[in-house]
Amino acid sequence: MTSMIEFRGITKRFGRTDVLSGVDLSVASGSVMGLIGPNGAGKTTLLKLLLGLAHPTTGEILVAGQRVGNDESYRARIGYMPQITRLPDNLTASELFDVIRGVRAPSISIDHEIIAQFRLGDHLDKPLKILSGGTRQRVNAALALYYRPSILVLDEPTAGLDALSSTTLKDTIRARRDEGATVLVTSHIMTELEELCDEVAFLVDGRVGYVGSIDELTTRTRQVSLERAIASLMIREVA
Amino acid sequence: MNGVVGTLARTQARDALRSRWLFVYTAFFLVVSEALLRFSAGDANAIVSLATVTFTVVPLGALVLSTAYVYGAREFTELLLAQPVKRSSVYAGLYLGLAAPLTCGFLAGVGLPLVVRGGGDPALRGAVWTLLGVGAALTLAFTAIAFMIALGVEDRLRGLGIALGVWLLAAVAYDGIVLAAVAIFSDRPIERPLLALMFANPADLGRVLVLLRLDVAALMGYTGAVFAHFFSGASGAIAGATGLAFWIAAPIAAGTMRFRRKDF
Numbered sequence: 001m002t003s004m005i006e007f008r009g010i011t012k013r014f015g016r017t018d019v020l021s022g023v024d025l026s027v028a029s030g031s032v033m034g035l036i037g038p039n040g041a042g043k044t045t046l047l048k049l050l051l052g053l054a055h056p057t058t059g060e061i062l063v064a065g066q067r068v069g070n071d072e073s074y075r076a077r078i079g080y081m082p083q084i085t086r087l088p089d090n091l092t093a094s095e096l097f098d099v100i101r102g103v104r105a106p107s108i109s110i111d112h113e114i115i116a117q118f119r120l121g122d123h124l125d126k127p128l129k130i131l132s133g134g135t136r137q138r139v140n141a142a143l144a145l146y147y148r149p150s151i152l153v154l155d156e157p158t159a160g161l162d163a164l165s166s167t168t169l170k171d172t173i174r175a176r177r178d179e180g181a182t183v184l185v186t187s188h189i190m191t192e193l194e195e196l197c198d199e200v201a202f203l204v205d206g207r208v209g210y211v212g213s214i215d216e217l218t219t220r221t222r223q224v225s226l227e228r229a230i231a232s233l234m235i236r237e238v239a
Numbered sequence: 240m241n242g243v244v245g246t247l248a249r250t251q252a253r254d255a256l257r258s259r260w261l262f263v264y265t266a267f268f269l270v271v272s273e274a275l276l277r278f279s280a281g282d283a284n285a286i287v288s289l290a291t292v293t294f295t296v297v298p299l300g301a302l303v304l305s306t307a308y309v310y311g312a313r314e315f316t317e318l319l320l321a322q323p324v325k326r327s328s329v330y331a332g333l334y335l336g337l338a339a340p341l342t343c344g345f346l347a348g349v350g351l352p353l354v355v356r357g358g359g360d361p362a363l364r365g366a367v368w369t370l371l372g373v374g375a376a377l378t379l380a381f382t383a384i385a386f387m388i389a390l391g392v393e394d395r396l397r398g399l400g401i402a403l404g405v406w407l408l409a410a411v412a413y414d415g416i417v418l419a420a421v422a423i424f425s426d427r428p429i430e431r432p433l434l435a436l437m438f439a440n441p442a443d444l445g446r447v448l449v450l451l452r453l454d455v456a457a458l459m460g461y462t463g464a465v466f467a468h469f470f471s472g473a474s475g476a477i478a479g480a481t482g483l484a485f486w487i488a489a490p491i492a493a494g495t496m497r498f499r500r501k502d503f
Contacts, residue, residue: 014502048317048502048503051320051321052320052321053317053320053321053502053503054502054503055500055502072323072324072325072326073323074323075321075322075323075324076323078321080318080321082314082317082318082321085314085315085317085318086311086313086314086315087314087315087318088250088251088254088312088315089254089258090253090254090255090257090258091250091253091254095250095253098250099246099247099250100318100322102243102246102250103243103246103247103319103322103323103324104322104323127257143318153321
């Protein structure tokens with residue numbers, strides 16, 4: 001299978017701290033990869049480098065063969081769902097969709113059903129400041145999926161979502177994967193990653209400690225679940 | 240305005256126009272202008288007082304509101320930067336989306352009471368236009384300076400502290416510092432260095448430009464007196480306007496460079 005996303009020798013230093021030190025990682029086209037690791041392992045930094053929000057100290061990132069750099073056009077492929085985020089208080093959800101559509105391209109293909117799937121129809125014309133945290137997170141999810149991106153970058157996507165919305169999101173991610181989309185997702189909820197991921201990458205201290213399928217990991221660590229397998233890897237790292 | 244910059248600027252401006260702080264900012268100038276025009280002894284005194292308020296409050300409002308805005312919009316900025324848009328376009332859209340409503344708030348607050356009075360004393364219209372123009376220019380300049388501060392300092396409280404420090408220096412302490420320099424170097428020819436000092440502070444420059452139109456040299460401060468000595472008539476206005484234009488362009492350029500390189 002061809003790679004949709006490739007991280008090659010990525011290091012990232014903030015001041016004197018090495019957040020990432022030599023990350024090599026490849027995400028196959030049409031697959032779901034989960035990024036796992038303890039807090040501060042560099043998961044969010046890796047996503048930010050992919051999105052061009054931060055610049056690698058060394059190394060390069062390729063998206064569909066295009067080098068991530070000064071040319072921002074590669075991001076047209078990407079739908080990004082950040083962790084619970086603060087959006088402009090006085091705008092409505094509808095205006096937010098419009099502005100993102102305006103900056104991407106007015107003629108872009110849109111998945112109108114996503115609004116209904118996330119039960120946002122009644123909330124579109126309300127200011128974002130009066131929406132609950134969970135509803136705002138549903139707006140976030142819908143924003144990432146609305147433009148039918150071929151790559152989904154999801155940072156703790158189900159944080160703050162109720163059970164129904166969380167299930168809707170996971171079903172949508174799987175459906176998009178089946179349609180050929182590539183997904184890179186971080187989460188601390190291991191059962192969620194077990195449901196979603198074809199492969200996982202375990203980041204620790206800014207480097208990749210494991211990359212492969214969940215079955216291979218559980219077999220190798222002789223554990224019954226992803227959560228236990230990851231805990232086992234973390235214990236080994238500490239030791 | 241079309242394209243990405245226009246879309247972002249309109250969106251941000253809409254957000255600002257619905258916010259309470261812009262209403263309070265505009266209402267403040269409206270109430271102060273109306274009160275000064277109604278109760279001062281003559282329109283010239285009212286304009287002088289209004290200029291003093293403008294050169295204190297406009298830098299404060301622009302610095303504090305803009306710094307807080309940049310920190311508050313950080314996550315939205317990240318969401319925008321994750322789209323296929325140039326960083327410079329996002330910066331321009333965010334800047335214009337805040338600077339334009341602030342400028343309109345100032346112009347409406349100070350201008351409406353004058354419009355209601357048919358423009359006031361015809362002999363003072365030049366000074367009024369200069370005050371409105373300088374107030375707008377200071378809004379643009381200090382908004383750009385605030386963007387530069389907030390983009391360069393990660394910690395929100397520290398950033399706001401630096402913004403307040405810049406305001407204290409530019410709008411409150413500057414003339415005192417200049418006077419101290421005059422006293423210390425009184426035995427040397429310091430007119431030209433003082434002229435440079437005046438151009439080094441947009442608030443001081445703006446104040447002198449307005450007061451020159453009112454011919455009230457006693458209120459200009461030492462730098463103003465020196466400026467009046469070197470530049471009279473059109474040359475003074477052109478030199479001052481060029482100085483203010485630099486104070487708008489330079490922080491915008493520096494902020495754009497910082498925004499392009501910044502790690503979010």
